[in-house]
Amino acid sequence: MSKTGKPILKTVPLDEAEDTLDPSSSLVPKKDTRRIWKDEDIEEFQVPDASFETPDALQSPFQYFKMLFTDEMIDHIAYHTNLYSAQELGDTIKTNFLAILLFMGVFNFPSLEDYWQHESRFSVIADIIPKKRFQLLRWFIHFSDNQQCNESQDRFKKIRPLFDMLCEQCLQIPSTNKHSVDEVMVAYKGTRAGNLRQYIANKPDEWGFKVFCRANSSGIIYDLLLYQGPSTFFNVTLSEEDQGFLLCSVTTIFTSFKLVQHLDTSLGVKCIGTVRPNRTGGATLMTDKELMKRGRGAFDYRSAEGVIAVKWFDNKCVNLLSNASGIMPLSTVKRWSKESKAKVMIPCPSLIPAYNELxxxxDLSDMLVHLYKTPAKSTRWYLPLFGYMLDLSIANSWLVYKRECGQLNQKPITLKRFRLAVAHSLKQVNKPASKVGRPSSNVRYDCFGHWPLHCDKRGRCNYCPKGVSRWKCQKCNVFLCLNASQECFAVYHQKI
Incomplete structure (x- = not known):
């Protein structure tokens, strides 16, 4: 407790959390006498391009969305929301509530109430359900059974069932052979989540929940893992879908010499990753000062047991480990020089662009999620995670749709139009079709512009009780018999 009597929020320090992967705290690499490091490069690992089955035709945006956010997930939300609420809320949660959230991500108002206020009423949202109905649904929305949650030791038990269902669907997306693993922050500034809330500098959202993600270079997320401290990796196993790639790029948080070797020997996965100096496996590289004296673009390397350790000086020195790509062939990159006040070319080892590509x-997925973000400000800490899952489902399904557009040589629609199309489809689900009304007498008998229009589908004649016709009046918009034996079209428009 603080002096003012308010509880002090404790968070898990990032450095402490990352060091659980490697207890060594020294930045000086410990030399392994059993490992012999040599001034040799390694051969580049050739990764075959993944091939996907070309679809016969494009599906609707709603169908792509339902590949990830399935009917089973929507039914799960509806069931647990009705279970938690004191009254039966019905099936509105299934579609209308989700549609409103998707609309709100595109049309962002300062307050949720503004969509229904008389001065700022937004009919696209306000006409779906009343404000009180929306507030009731948002207040009672639940994703798990509270009685079962009390018995679980999982710290994300409030959102875990739905989160696991989304992960299963992401794993079903046809995968490429090159993946990357990094962390994503789901924004949350409240105090109710305890030390599940993390802080990472230089992120778009510095405070929030940390999620480990695996994606390909196009931004499609294939797997997710919620960070919850030392118990994060408890009972986490790799499924067959997890092992369907050949090259992985990882960040400083994970990379170590042992990890690079383990991925290769156990799973057949090559690896490129930035690494801390104390995790290089004992490689004795030049110090930062020595490398910086050689100028920008200088590098040093050592290799052992098929793994190469590289230090490259760009704006600052960066350390990498790799068993997939080495130094050669050297390339050049453009950098701004303060001395010459112009862009200069500096040498770049082969593994640097390979790492950046993966x-x-x-980052691309994170950018797409932040473009149209579901409003999730709430006292309940798990609602921001639900909003992230909804936005990720839209981003992932749009990227799959975009990939199939490329296969069929068609121009894709934008992410905003895709999201709006899904929202409109959700709004129309289970909505009764509007009946075609009988035209007014003034229109029916005005004897002007009543042209027969041939339709592909037949409809019930609006004049005789048993007639079925492919002809309809273009002006009255009703089907009428028009053949040698039945002249309903002419009789219908004559005032008797």
């Missing part, structure tokens, strides 16, 4: 996928 690691861009997580």
């Amino acid at each position: 690691m861009g996928g997580i």
